[in-house]
Amino acid sequence: MPAYNFQPRFAALVESGQKRQTIRQTAKGATRGSTAYLYTGQRTANCRKLGEGTITDVLAIEIGRHACSEPYACITERDGKKTHLAHEHLDSLARADGFANGEEMAEWFEAQYGLPFTGYLHQWVASTNATPTGVVSNMGHEDDAECSRCRGDGMDPCNDYLLPCPVCGGRDAP
Numbered sequence: 001m002p003a004y005n006f007q008p009r010f011a012a013l014v015e016s017g018q019k020r021q022t023i024r025q026t027a028k029g030a031t032r033g034s035t036a037y038l039y040t041g042q043r044t045a046n047c048r049k050l051g052e053g054t055i056t057d058v059l060a061i062e063i064g065r066h067a068c069s070e071p072y073a074c075i076t077e078r079d080g081k082k083t084h085l086a087h088e089h090l091d092s093l094a095r096a097d098g099f100a101n102g103e104e105m106a107e108w109f110e111a112q113y114g115l116p117f118t119g120y121l122h123q124w125v126a127s128t129n130a131t132p133t134g135v136v137s138n139m140g141h142e143d144d145a146e147c148s149r150c151r152g153d154g155m156d157p158c159n160d161y162l163l164p165c166p167v168c169g170g171r172d173a174p
Contacts, residue, residue, distance in 0.1 A: 002029040003037040004122070006050065010098045011040035015050040018169055019098045020124050023061060025113070027120040030058045036124045053124030063109045064116030071106030075121060096163045125154065 004022055006014050013019035015038075030036070038050040060076040066086075073085045073093055085093055090102030099105040109117045147154075147168035154165055 001035045001037065002055075002122075003039060003042070005042040006038065006040045008040060011048075011050060013098045014038050014040075017051070017126050019096070020053065020126070020164055021096055022122050023063070023097060023109075023119055024122060025119045027058045027122070030055055030120070030122050032057060035127065036122070052127040054127055055122060055124050057121070057123045059121045059123075060118070061121040062116050062118050063106060065106060065110075071102045073102075092163050 004024075006022070010019060032055055034055050036053045036055050038052065039047060040050055041047045057078070059078070062074045063071070064074075065071050070086060071090060073090055075083045075085065077083060085102075087102070090105075094100070094102045094105035097105060099108065106115065109115060147165055154168065155163065
């Protein structure tokens with residue numbers, strides 16, 4: 001049951017449920033089905049809980065640049081298959097992680113850790129018993145139409161279901 005601490009620039013995205021993934025150096029303590037505790041300001045007087053989630057995946061990831069300086073990410077799926085992301089697919093991953101695009105994400109990782117960066121992509125769905133502050137629950141609204149892209153799955157079928165759906169933001173995730 002890992003506790004994740006988010007920088008202030010990502011806190012509102014996590015709290016609203018828009019950001020339901022994080023890229024970390026280790027997978028320590030994170031396993032599918034375990035509870036993720038989401039905070040900002042840990043180890044300070046301003047520590048605040050942003051929410052809780054159930055971890056859906058922890059996948060190996062590499063972020064780097066090709067020889068032509070184009071950024072990329074390579075995600076190793078549970079079955080060992082590698083998915084290479086560049087251009088608009090990398091941009092989708094970056095937006096799901098709180099960045100404007102793949103270039104901004106690559107620059108951030110380069111400044112923090114150097115490239116190529118190897119780590120883990122941790123993904124979660126919001127816990128049904130812990131709706132973050134500011135998020136309105138959809139319970140009791142059975143007439144809401146399901147997302148036309150993900151069909152209620154909450155994950156993007158155009159990215160092998162690795163990223164949150166860009167249309168609904170993953171709000172339809174089970």
